[in-house]
Each structure stands twice: as C-alpha cells, then as structure tokens.
Amino acid sequence: MTFDDMNELVEKYVPLVNSDIYDVVKGAPEELYNASLHLIKAGGKRLRPLVVLATARALGGVDAEARAIPLASAVEIFHNFTLVHDDIMDNDDFRRGVPTVHKVYGVPLAITAGDLMFSLSFASILRSLEKGLDEEYVIKAVQALTEASRKVAEGQGYDMLFERSWNVDAEDYLRMIYLKTGALVEASAKLGAIAAKAKDEVIETMGEYGRLVGLAFQIRDDILGVFGDPSKTGKPVYSDLRRGKKTILALKAASSNEKVKELLIDIFNGDSSEEKLKEAAEAIKSTGALDYAQGLANSYSRLAVEKLDMLKASGLIVDEKAYRALRDLAVFSAQREK
Amino acid sequence: MTFDDMNELVEKYVPLVNSDIYDVVKGAPEELYNASLHLIKAGGKRLRPLVVLATARALGGVDAEARAIPLASAVEIFHNFTLVHDDIMDNDDFRRGVPTVHKVYGVPLAITAGDLMFSLSFASILRSLEKGLDEEYVIKAVQALTEASRKVAEGQGYDMLFERSWNVDAEDYLRMIYLKTGALVEASAKLGAIAAKAKDEVIETMGEYGRLVGLAFQIRDDILGVFGDPSKTGKPVYSDLRRGKKTILALKAASSNEKVKELLIDIFNGDSSEEKLKEAAEAIKSTGALDYAQGLANSYSRLAVEKLDMLKASGLIVDEKAYRALRDLAVFSAQREK
Numbered sequence: 169m170t171f172d173d174m175n176e177l178v179e180k181y182v183p184l185v186n187s188d189i190y191d192v193v194k195g196a197p198e199e200l201y202n203a204s205l206h207l208i209k210a211g212g213k214r215l216r217p218l219v220v221l222a223t224a225r226a227l228g229g230v231d232a233e234a235r236a237i238p239l240a241s242a243v244e245i246f247h248n249f250t251l252v253h254d255d256i257m258d259n260d261d262f263r264r265g266v267p268t269v270h271k272v273y274g275v276p277l278a279i280t281a282g283d284l285m286f287s288l289s290f291a292s293i294l295r296s297l298e299k300g301l302d303e304e305y306v307i308k309a310v311q312a313l314t315e316a317s318r319k320v321a322e323g324q325g326y327d328m329l330f331e332r333s334w335n336v337d338a339e340d341y342l343r344m345i346y347l348k349t350g351a352l353v354e355a356s357a358k359l360g361a362i363a364a365k366a367k368d369e370v371i372e373t374m375g376e377y378g379r380l381v382g383l384a385f386q387i388r389d390d391i392l393g394v395f396g397d398p399s400k401t402g403k404p405v406y407s408d409l410r411r412g413k414k415t416i417l418a419l420k421a422a423s424s425n426e427k428v429k430e431l432l433i434d435i436f437n438g439d440s441s442e443e444k445l446k447e448a449a450e451a452i453k454s455t456g457a458l459d460y461a462q463g464l465a466n467s468y469s470r471l472a473v474e475k476l477d478m479l480k481a482s483g484l485i486v487d488e489k490a491y492r493a494l495r496d497l498a499v500f501s502a503q504r505e506k
Numbered sequence: 507m508t509f510d511d512m513n514e515l516v517e518k519y520v521p522l523v524n525s526d527i528y529d530v531v532k533g534a535p536e537e538l539y540n541a542s543l544h545l546i547k548a549g550g551k552r553l554r555p556l557v558v559l560a561t562a563r564a565l566g567g568v569d570a571e572a573r574a575i576p577l578a579s580a581v582e583i584f585h586n587f588t589l590v591h592d593d594i595m596d597n598d599d600f601r602r603g604v605p606t607v608h609k610v611y612g613v614p615l616a617i618t619a620g621d622l623m624f625s626l627s628f629a630s631i632l633r634s635l636e637k638g639l640d641e642e643y644v645i646k647a648v649q650a651l652t653e654a655s656r657k658v659a660e661g662q663g664y665d666m667l668f669e670r671s672w673n674v675d676a677e678d679y680l681r682m683i684y685l686k687t688g689a690l691v692e693a694s695a696k697l698g699a700i701a702a703k704a705k706d707e708v709i710e711t712m713g714e715y716g717r718l719v720g721l722a723f724q725i726r727d728d729i730l731g732v733f734g735d736p737s738k739t740g741k742p743v744y745s746d747l748r749r750g751k752k753t754i755l756a757l758k759a760a761s762s763n764e765k766v767k768e769l770l771i772d773i774f775n776g777d778s779s780e781e782k783l784k785e786a787a788e789a790i791k792s793t794g795a796l797d798y799a800q801g802l803a804n805s806y807s808r809l810a811v812e813k814l815d816m817l818k819a820s821g822l823i824v825d826e827k828a829y830r831a832l833r834d835l836a837v838f839s840a841q842r843e844k
Binding site: 195253276279280281282287297307314317321324 | 591613619621625626635653656659664
C-alpha cells in the first residue's frame with residue numbers, strides 16, 4: 169500500500185501545524201521556550217495533528233479543518249510534553265536524532281519546559297474560541313484534553329509500575345498502552361469531530377476510531393522495536409529487548425514458556441549478548457507471541473476502519489479525501505515499517 | 507492583629523476543600539494517586555482556596571461560595587503539583603515536616619504525580635459545570651488557570667536562570683515572583699469572582715487584589731527566610747541564606763555594597779559558618795535591604811486593601827465577613843510571623 173491520501177494530507181498539514189505551534193510556543197525566558205521547542209523542531213510524525221485535522225475535514229469540510237488547527241497544535245504540544253518528561257524518567261540521551269531536552273538544558277529546566285508545554289496545550293485549545301468555535305464545543309475540547317492528560321499520566325504510572333513486575337498479563341498491558349498512547353489519539357479524533365461541531369455520538373465514534381488506531385500503532389511499535397529494520401526505524405536491532413522493555417511480545421512469550429521467561433529476565437537484567445538477543449527474538453516468534461501481537465494490531469486496525477465506514481454509511485462524511493486518509497492511517501498503523 | 511474573620515473562614519474552608527480534593531484525586535494506579543496526595547495530606551496553609559472561596563462569598567454570597575469549591579480545589583491541587591516538581595528540581599528532602607514526594611516514591615513517579623495533579627486541577631475546574639456555573643464562566647475559569655499555569659512555569663524558569671547570575675535587579679526579581687507566586691493567587695481571586703458571575707472589570711480588580719497579596723506574601727516569605735523565628739516558621743535560622751537563595755533581600759544588599767556582595771557570594775558558594783551568616787543578616791539590615799523589602803510588602807498589602815475598598819464603595823460587596831477576611835489576609839500577608 170502507498171497511503172497516497174494520507175501522505176498528501178500529511179504534507180499539507182505538517183507546515184501548517186508547525187507554523188501554528190511556533191505562534192503558541194513563544195515567550196520569555198528565551199531559554200525555557202527554546203527547551204520547549206527543542207523536540208518539536210527535531211521532527212516527529214505529527215500523527216496526532218493528522219488525526220485532528222483529517223477528522224475535522226472528513227466530518228465538516230475545509231471550514232472545520234481550519235477551525236481545528238489550534239486543536240491539532242494542542243495535541244502535538246501535549247504529546248511533546250510527554251516525551252520531554254518520559255525522556256527524563258527513562259534517562260534517555262537521544263530522540264529524533266538529537267540529544268534529549270534534559271541532556272541539553274539539564275533536568276530542572278526540562279521538567280519546567282514540560283510543564284510549560286502542558287500549559288500551552290490548554291492555551292492552544294482556548295484559541296479555538298477566536299477561530300469561531302462556540303463555547304459549548306470549546307468546553308468539550310477542554311474536557312477531551314483534560315481526560316486524555318489524566319489517562320496519559322495514569323498510563324505512565326502503570327508503565328513504571330509494570331517495570332518492576334512480571335505479573336502483568338496482556339489485558340493489563342493493553343489497558344496501559346490505551347492510557348499511555350491510545351487516549352491521546354482518541355482525544356485527537358474527538359477534537360477533530362468537535363471542530364466539525366459533530367453530535368456527541370459522532371464525537372464518541374471518532375474517539376473509538378482514535379483509540380483503536382492508537383492501540384494498533386503502539387502494538388506495531390512494539391513489534392518494530394524487536395523485529396524492525398534498523399535502516400528504516402532508525403533504532404538499533406532488538407532495541408526494545410536491549411532496553412528491557414516489557415512489551416506485549418515479551419509478556420506473551422514469557423507467559424507461554426518458563427524457559428523463555430528466564431531468558432528474557434537474564435537479558436533485562438543486563439546480560440544482553442547478541443546471541444541471547446537473537447535467541448529471544450526467535451523465541452518470541454516460536455511461542456506465537458509475534459503472530460498474536462500482529463493479529464491484535466490487525467484487528468484493531470480493521471475495527472477502526474469499520475467505525476469510519478459506519479459514519480460513511482450514515483452519510484456523515486462530507487470529504488472523501490480526508491475519509492480515505494483516515495482509512496489509510498488505520499491500515500498504516502498496523503502495517504508500517506517505520 | 508488577630509485576623510479573626512480570616513481564621514474563622516480558614517477553619518470552615520480547610521475541611522471542605524480537603525474533602526473535595528479527596529473526591530478529585532482518586533483513581534488507579536493506587537501508588538500514583540498516593541504520591542499525588544502525599545503533600546496535600548501533609549497540610550499547608552490552603553491560602554489559595556481561602557482567596558477563591560472568600561472572594562466568591564464577598565461578591566456573590568453563600569451560593570457563589572458553594573459553586574466555587576471545585577475552583578478552590580483546582581488551585582490547591584495545582585499549587586501542590588508545583589511543589590512536587592519544585593522539590594525535585596531543588597533536590598529538597600523535606601516539606602511540611604514530611605519527606606518530599608520524590609524521596610518517598612522516586613523521581614520518575616514524582617514527576618508523573620505532578621503531571622497527574624496538573625491534569626486533575628483542570629478536571630476540578632470543569633466540575634464547576636455540574637455546580638451550575640454557566641459555560642461562559644467555566645471558560646473564563648479555564649482561561650484563568652491556563653494563564654496562571656503558563657506564568658508559573660515562566661516564573662520557575664526565571665528563578666532557575668537567576669540562580670546563575672547576580673545581574674538581577676529588584677524589578678527582574680519582582681517580575682519573577684509575580685509569575686512564580688503572584689499569578690496563582692491572582693488566578694485564585696479571579697476564580698472566586700468568576701464563581702460569583704462577576705463582571706469582567708470586577709474579575710480584573712479582584713485579580714489585582716490577588717496579585718498584590720501574592721507579592722506581599724512572597725516578600726514577607728523572603729524576610730522570614732532570613733529573619734524569621736525558627737520556633738514559628740519551622741525553618742532553621744537564616745535558612746534562605748544557607749540555601750543560597752537570591753531573594754530580594756540578598757539582591758538589594760548585594761547591589762548596595764560590593765563587600766556585602768562578596769560576603770553573600772562566599773556564603774552561597776558554600777562557606778556558610780554561623781559567623782558569616784550572622785554578618786550577612788546584619789548587612790542586610792544595615793544596607794536598608796530589610797526596610798526596603800518590608801516597605802514593599804506593606805505597600806502591596808495597602809494597595810490590595812484599596813482594591814477591596816473600591817469594590818465596597820461601588821456596592822459590590824454582599825458579605826461583610828468574607829470582605830473582612832480578605833482584608834485580614836491582605837494585612838496578614840505582609841505581617842505574618844509564620
């Protein structure tokens with residue numbers, strides 16, 4: 169698949185959203201604002217703004233798309249805030265090919281930059297008032313970001329607590345990634361529907377679409393973290409195994425076989441020779457964990473497409489290109505190579 | 507002065523606000539929520555909720571006071587979030603007589619607990635919808651907290667940058683403490699006026715009151731940090747000098763006399779014998795820095811009272827007790843011993 173409609177909209181949206189974000193993340197002290205822009209400037213997929221803007225356009229046409237820009241910036245600023253704080257917590261040195269914010273500016277300024285970005289994401293939501301979004305919908309937008317921000321923090325909490333335990337099953341893991349990753353994509357789709365002044369049921373249906381895309385995307389991320397091609401992902405081979413990340417692959421493989429579990433524990437405790445890493449990757453395949461995870465991603469992806477098609481069947485889609493881009497994204501989430 | 511009206515309302519409000527906060531800061535994972543409640547449970551003055559609730563009552567009576575409770579909880583939760591992150595950045599071990607959140611739960615969970623509390627402060631604002639506050643005013647409330655949260659982050663940024671430099675004058679310092687401390691008290695007073703459905707000019711006037719009280723409070727805090735009685739403040743004698751805090755006292759004293767500046771630089775670089783500390787405290791008095799700072803606090807306090815009296819003269823005060831409590835607070839801010 170080539171995902172032409174999705175790629176066309178991404179190309180249109182990235183400069184729009186970037187320039188809007190630079191309008192919001194602007195102020196003094198300069199060093200704090202530079203720290204806040206550091207990762208945003210380094211790139212990123214702008215997946216969440218795509219969801220916001222394409223949803224707004226699919227349901228409300230180009231007027232809704234224009235109204236949705238401050239909402240798209242809000243979720244991207246929020247997403248980058250979470251990366252700044254996550255990098256501190258994980259003590260990561262690099263992201264998007266540049267040193268992380270706390271490596272450049274120090275931990276205290278990086279914590280504060282994250283807090284500032286959190287605040288600016290709400291400021292960006294409120295700018296939709298000036299874009300002509302009614303108060304009723306602005307409140308819905310604030311509610312959507314507030315709810316997502318709570319879930320993201322809870323998901324981050326679970327993620328850290330899971331690091332200490334192997335007593336985590338697939339259900340626990342899926343709830344965690346829904347909170348940590350899915351909830352913000354869910355909010356992105358809701359925000360797009362809100363910008364289109366959609367009915368509550370439609371906002372909820374798009375939220376479901378976002379949740380499913382977010383889950384497919386994260387599970388595919390877990391797969392690429394072990395089996396991804398380093399020349400495409402930009403990450404070292406077996407990177408999630410080296411980092412000791414308890415992804416769905418590791419959890420599923422460990423739960424199916426005591427020997428595999430011991431192997432993974434060894435690796436996660438630091439004994440990560442190339443040989444052991446290769447053995448673990450093979451075990452993840454042989455236990456069926458890889459097929460299980462890809463199957464999950466595929467079914468979330470299919471369900472997401474169904475949500476869109478329900479809206480289409482109800483005559484609620486007013487823009488074919490945006491609709492096809494959202495369909496593309498649902499498929500891409502589960503199949504992407506990078 | 508005995509501040510009877512203020513103390514009476516504080517006694518009424520503290521249990522109300524605490525119980526409301528416990529309704530908001532509730533969820534899973536348990537350890538994350540425990541970390542979020544850790545400092546809130548340890549006490550604190552609940553100064554900001556007092557400003558919210560007494561303002562609402564002064565301008566709108568007991569109905570407005572009841573509507574204001576989720577807004578009062580919001581500012582207190584937000585304030586505690588800033589303490590959690592500040593303690594990490596300052597690497598402080600104790601606050602309110604208990605170990606800080608990151609000392610008990612580790613830095614990663616403490617960062618996340620702060621982020622969760624940030625989110626929950628917005629969630630608490632949104633609960634005012636259920637209390638019957640109109641959408642128009644709910645948006646004003648979200649705007650007030652958003653604006654304050656941005657300023658607090660900027661103020662924290664300036665505070666950290668100032669640590670590296672002596673090239674900071676009184677004006678820079680006052681802007682910094684307005685952002686870091688004043689802005690949230692300003693927002694608290696605005697939120698009270700918003701709960702009372704006051705006109706925009708009245709909301710702004712109360713915001714001014716809050717800003718002035720916040721400034722007086724912080725300058726008095728700086729004074730108590732050097733000259734406070736340890737048996738009342740609960741902090742060691744000369745605590746801000748030992749900690750190398752560039753308060754208005756240190757900046758003013760250093761700028762008036764090169765020898766005093768050298769003495770302070772020595773102390774802040776770690777050479778803090780009792781003798782040197784005493785000498786520095788004397789120098790802060792002899793250079794007039796103490797009188798200057800107390801004079802500033804007094805004039806902010808007087809100006810805050812004038813704002814209230816303007817509203818009273820316009821017939822906008824509907825509750826005498828709440829009005830007197832706000833007057834008490836303005837005076838207390840500049841004169842308190844703890």
